[in-house]
Amino acid sequence: MKVRLLSIGKDRSGLFEPAVQEYARRLGHYTRFELVELSEASGKKLKAGEAKSAEADAILARRKPQDWLVSLDERGQLLDSVELSRYVGKAQTGAKDLLFVIGGDEGLDDRVRAASDRVLSLSKMTLPHRMARMVLVEQLYRAFTLLKGEPYHK
Template structure:
């Protein structure tokens, strides 16, 4: 199974890249994580709706066909780590890759959220989009560890 983290933003600080890499390298070989960085739309006087629409086109173009789309949004459904592990177990049954979509500074276009199979929140608080990558990578590692009975996750 492959997890895709499709994230708007590039040129992240070193600590973001290091944190993301730390958790993705720990993943067992049967559950890999791949980062798909989406270049943010240049602002140059555009309205937020125009920026998000342009980024949505790039996001959809980057995703493989038939993947499960999980949009991350502060207004999405909140799960415990154990419930995330249960969801991942269920999603694994259909065999498709799972793409977690992280918006940029302005969030995600409504078209992405409406077409997603799920909309989840990492937190009810607004997170910097770079930090969301690290938090997501850690939670994916934790959920897979729980599924495999690894002691990393302690209840």
């Protein structure tokens, strides 16, 4: 099983990246994990909505036939940590790879949500995209420790 996190843009603040890298390293004990950062389309002098469309093209081009596409969106379903671990376990037993997607500043294009096998929300509150990436990677690490019946290492 492979887990990929596709994210639009980079953490220019430097606040969250160390934690993302630490949890990515820990995830490597359980699965093949890859963090893919795609360039933001908004800086390319596009009209309103065109950036989201261009980012959607880039996201959907990265999807492979064996992927379960999971989009993060404020309108998505809220899962607790155990429910997320069950979903990860279901993908694992079904020989599916997981492709998690976090959109850019304008969010995700409707085409990405429509193509998704699941749309998740991390919180009812609005989170900065870089923080959402950190929270997701930590929750994926937690999901794998739950699946293995291991204590969570802080």
